[in-house]
Amino acid sequence: MQLREATGPAMVIRREDYTPPPFWIDRIELTFDLDPAKTRVLNKMVLRRNTEVPAQPLRLDGEELNLARVVLNGGGCSFKMDGDALVLGSLPEGPEPFELEIFTTCSPEKNTQLSGLYLSQGDFFTQCEAEGFRRITYFLDRPDVMASYTVTLRADKDKYPVLLSNGNLVEQGELPDNRHFAKWVDPHRKPSYLFALVAGRLISREQRIVTRAGKEHLLQVYVRPGDMDKTEHAMNSLIASVVWDEARFGLPLDLERFMIVATSDFNMGAMENKGLNIFNTKYVLANSATATDTDFANIESVVGHEYFHNWTGNRITCRDWFQLSLKEGLTVFRDQEFSMDLCAEPSARAVKRIEDVRVLRTMQFPEDAGPMAHPVRPDQYVEINNFYTVTVYEKGAEVVRMMQTLVGRDGFRKGMDLYFQRHDGQAVTCDDFAQAIADANPDSELARQLVPFKRWYSQSGTPRLQASGHYDAAERRYTLTLSQSCPATPGQSEKQPFVIPVTLGLIDAQGQDLALRLQGESQTSRGTRLLVLTQASESFAFEDIDAEPVPSLLRGFSAPVIVDNGLTDDQLLHLLAHDSDAFNRWEAGQQLALRRAVQAVRAEGPVGAAPLDEAFIGAMRAVLRHPTLDAALKELVLTLPAETYIAEQLDVVDPQRIHAVRETMREQLAQALQADWAWAYEQHKDNGAYRPDPLSSGRRALAGMALTMLCIAARETGDTVWPGKAYQRFKDAGNMTDRFNALSALVVSGQPLAQEALARFHAMFKDEALVIDKWFALQAGAPDRGGNVLPAVRQLMTHPDFNLKNPNRARSVIFSFCSANPAGFHRSDAAGYVFWSERVLELDAINPQVAARLARALDRWKKLAEPYRSAAREAIARVAAKSDLSADVREVVTRALA
Ligand code: ARG
Numbered sequence: 001m002q003l004r005e006a007t008g009p010a011m012v013i014r015r016e017d018y019t020p021p022p023f024w025i026d027r028i029e030l031t032f033d034l035d036p037a038k039t040r041v042l043n044k045m046v047l048r049r050n051t052e053v054p055a056q057p058l059r060l061d062g063e064e065l066n067l068a069r070v071v072l073n074g075g076g077c078s079f080k081m082d083g084d085a086l087v088l089g090s091l092p093e094g095p096e097p098f099e100l101e102i103f104t105t106c107s108p109e110k111n112t113q114l115s116g117l118y119l120s121q122g123d124f125f126t127q128c129e130a131e132g133f134r135r136i137t138y139f140l141d142r143p144d145v146m147a148s149y150t151v152t153l154r155a156d157k158d159k160y161p162v163l164l165s166n167g168n169l170v171e172q173g174e175l176p177d178n179r180h181f182a183k184w185v186d187p188h189r190k191p192s193y194l195f196a197l198v199a200g201r202l203i204s205r206e207q208r209i210v211t212r213a214g215k216e217h218l219l220q221v222y223v224r225p226g227d228m229d230k231t232e233h234a235m236n237s238l239i240a241s242v243v244w245d246e247a248r249f250g251l252p253l254d255l256e257r258f259m260i261v262a263t264s265d266f267n268m269g270a271m272e273n274k275g276l277n278i279f280n281t282k283y284v285l286a287n288s289a290t291a292t293d294t295d296f297a298n299i300e301s302v303v304g305h306e307y308f309h310n311w312t313g314n315r316i317t318c319r320d321w322f323q324l325s326l327k328e329g330l331t332v333f334r335d336q337e338f339s340m341d342l343c344a345e346p347s348a349r350a351v352k353r354i355e356d357v358r359v360l361r362t363m364q365f366p367e368d369a370g371p372m373a374h375p376v377r378p379d380q381y382v383e384i385n386n387f388y389t390v391t392v393y394e395k396g397a398e399v400v401r402m403m404q405t406l407v408g409r410d411g412f413r414k415g416m417d418l419y420f421q422r423h424d425g426q427a428v429t430c431d432d433f434a435q436a437i438a439d440a441n442p443d444s445e446l447a448r449q450l451v452p453f454k455r456w457y458s459q460s461g462t463p464r465l466q467a468s469g470h471y472d473a474a475e476r477r478y479t480l481t482l483s484q485s486c487p488a489t490p491g492q493s494e495k496q497p498f499v500i501p502v503t504l505g506l507i508d509a510q511g512q513d514l515a516l517r518l519q520g521e522s523q524t525s526r527g528t529r530l531l532v533l534t535q536a537s538e539s540f541a542f543e544d545i546d547a548e549p550v551p552s553l554l555r556g557f558s559a560p561v562i563v564d565n566g567l568t569d570d571q572l573l574h575l576l577a578h579d580s581d582a583f584n585r586w587e588a589g590q591q592l593a594l595r596r597a598v599q600a601v602r603a604e605g606p607v608g609a610a611p612l613d614e615a616f617i618g619a620m621r622a623v624l625r626h627p628t629l630d631a632a633l634k635e636l637v638l639t640l641p642a643e644t645y646i647a648e649q650l651d652v653v654d655p656q657r658i659h660a661v662r663e664t665m666r667e668q669l670a671q672a673l674q675a676d677w678a679w680a681y682e683q684h685k686d687n688g689a690y691r692p693d694p695l696s697s698g699r700r701a702l703a704g705m706a707l708t709m710l711c712i713a714a715r716e717t718g719d720t721v722w723p724g725k726a727y728q729r730f731k732d733a734g735n736m737t738d739r740f741n742a743l744s745a746l747v748v749s750g751q752p753l754a755q756e757a758l759a760r761f762h763a764m765f766k767d768e769a770l771v772i773d774k775w776f777a778l779q780a781g782a783p784d785r786g787g788n789v790l791p792a793v794r795q796l797m798t799h800p801d802f803n804l805k806n807p808n809r810a811r812s813v814i815f816s817f818c819s820a821n822p823a824g825f826h827r828s829d830a831a832g833y834v835f836w837s838e839r840v841l842e843l844d845a846i847n848p849q850v851a852a853r854l855a856r857a858l859d860r861w862k863k864l865a866e867p868y869r870s871a872a873r874e875a876i877a878r879v880a881a882k883s884d885l886s887a888d889v890r891e892v893v894t895r896a897l898a
């Protein structure tokens with residue numbers, strides 16, 4: 001275990017302090033002698049002074065390196081250490097290139113942080129984003145320094161038969177002592193965060209493809225021996241990604257060889273290293289026996305995401321880490337569009353959109369309202385790894401989506417073309433991106449409003465949009481007034497208005513979209529249209545309206561805002577039944593459910609037995625039984641808003657009461673619709689040979705939900721037929737989705753058969769790490785009954801399969817409990833918080849990045865009711881009191897207590 005020194009005052013890095021690098025590094029030649037205990041790294045660089053900035057010493061970043069030798073232009077040179085940095089003072093004064101050789105060693109087997117060069121099951125992997133390269137060698141470890149890389153790997157032939165790095169393999173051969181080498185040359189200049197190497201005993205699935213230009217490319221997916229039968233879907237997703245990026249954005253694959261390598265020890269999802277993507281196994285390995293529909297969908301989108309980075313991130317990269325959303329927001333937008341474009345049916349597109357918005361609202365909205373709130377382009381950070389957030393990623397993607405909405409799909413393509421024309425090969429800023437999209441569309445609202453639009457990058461917090469409609473029968477005019485506001489966030493007390501694209505339709509009494517004409521317009525348009533709110537408040541008058549319509553606002557969720565639409569229950573029921581926009585149909589159902597949940601939570605006295613009224617239940621029945629709506633949408637509409645989302649609507653949060661209310665609502669839906677659930681189960685349970693397509697996934701999801709509801713209803717009546725059926729299905733299922741849904745139905749409903757099923761499931765899949773993760777997560781996330789989950793979680797941590805050092809496993813137990821099980825976690829005896837503080841400290845000594853994520857589980861403590869609030873503050877203070885915290889955790893707890 002690595003001991004840290006007690007930390008002094010935090011080093012805050014500010015965006016406004018950016019200066020260009022004082023030196024350029026044009027070429028780097030790296031030679032690795034790979035050894036788990038002591039890896040030697042020889043680094044030969046060609047540098048030159050950047051004469052455009054005032055002369056200063058060369059400060060090379062480094063971390064946990066052992067320095068052996070420094071050679072300047074073949075001779076000795078003087079240097080000093082300043083903290084972790086290696087500082088060279090007497091260097092050539094002119095712009096002519098000079099050569100620096102630095103020889104260091106590091107210890108991959110001691111690297112439990114999984115940043116830099118580390119071991120996973122005996123194989124070598126790297127993770128360099130954001131600042132891991134400095135843990136491999138001394139370098140100007142910042143994204144605006146781009147070099148050409150030549151990499152030679154040397155290692156034992158038997159232990160490490162496969163030696164990979166970025167680019168093309170130019171030479172390989174034997175060495176003495178049963179060793180061998182491989183030499184790789186990357187033809188593309190790149191920043192250090194995109195460097196990668198892999199060495200180990202791996203096998204690969206290979207596919208040769210010919211792209212539009214007639215060029216041949218080799219695609220490879222590397223996994224450990226034994227996992228080959230789980231690589232087909234990742235390969236298919238990769239091929240689909242290549243095809244899509246060429247078709248939709250004209251962006252071809254620029255490499256002869258594109259490799260994906262899977263590792264079971266990974267801090268995040270995956271990494272877009274040039275030509276050598278490294279993935280968490282969770283986002284590569286799948287077959288129908290071990291992976292669920294959700295896994296298949298996630299693999300498709302993460303493979304797409306990393307592949308799309310090859311242009312948005314690698315060919316054009318970030319000037320500095322404040323610009324992270326330049327590549328992440330844009331690339332999330334691109335992977336979302338990719339998944340949507342792969343859907344054959346329009347309704348499946350809407351389902352994907354709903355799922356994405358659900359993530360935004362349940363994760364990003366709370367972040368934007370909490371102590372870690374930051375703009376999409378942050379102004380400052382202590383530890384950049386803390387800013388790989390849902391704000392930078394998901395809200396960033398929404399900002400790009402709004403640009404597309406404002407300039408249209410074709411206009412957006414033109415903007416992307418201009419962006420690449422201007423900036424290919426450069427390290428640029430979010431401003432450069434927005435400017436390119438606007439310049440390519442000079443007549444657009446985006447171009448006219450570019451400066452205020454960019455407040456989406458600089459202002460944090462979720463704007464609130466208030467809508468009120470007024471119908472004037474005599475004038476046959478419907479006036480819609482839209483107003484906006486945005487709450488204060490850390491460091492930002494005042495906000496200026498945002499530019500908010502509002503797509504909307506007006507629906508008549510028959511449920512049809514009205515033809516729309518704004519006052520002063522001559523043309524009428526049918527269906528959905530776009531309004532752009534640029535002021536604090538504006539009114540829009542629609543003419544020739546014969547009767548008061550119901551407004552369907554923010555169709556497809558055209559902006560990341562909280563809408564207060566002022567609609568009555570009857571109006572929402574009308575939208576739920578008729579809206580031509582599938583997203584808003586779902587949204588109407590969510591709002592109806594949310595109102596009832598909030599009302600029941602706020603009510604005095606014990607939680608009533610029946611928080612749901614006949615109108616709501618009837619509407620849900622109508623959706624469930626609807627003859628044409630697809631199953632996936634039904635499942636989404638019938639899923640009640642998450643406890644954390646309900647919590648966000650309240651000023652004071654009692655997690656136990658929210659849980660009790662939501663559980664009661666679910667029981668009521670389970671019972672009232674029992675016959676309908678039975679019908680839905682029978683109708684959707686059989687789907688033939690497994691295919692992870694949206695249609696059959698939706699059917700499986702609805703069948704799984706029905707089974708859960710039937711088991712919940714059975715718990716009340718003591719009926720054993722449905723639990724029996726669930727157990728049978730669990731045993732007989734032909735795929736993991738159906739099997740896991742049946743298991744989950746038993747666990748979630750608290751059926752006695754759950755224990756037997758869990759034991760059997762573990763025995764069946766004991767050698768499948770990703771399935772065992774699901775087994776842990778299901779138990780740690782199970783609905784709390786009288787405080788039973790925490791003892792179960794403590795027990796799970798003593799299971800022989802538990803391993804705190806493996807991030808996936810730690811997440812499956814600890815995060816599933818602390819971050820995804822509010823009622824289990826927020827206990828009136830504070831034992832959940834005690835558990836949390838122990839785990840944060842324990843993890844921090846192993847892996848600060850993972851620890852800092854866990855630290856965020858108490859972000860929203862200030863909203864908690866007593867006794868939770870005081871207990872949570874104490875737990876955070878206990879963590880903060882530790883003197884040798886990592887900068888990662890220190891930043892999170894300091895902001896939480898501020
Ligand atoms: N660029 C990667 C992706 O989004 C994420 C890498 C994040 N790594 C980290 N240590 N913060 O695809």
Ligand code: ZN
Nearest residue numbers: 305309328331
């Ligand atoms: Zn990314």
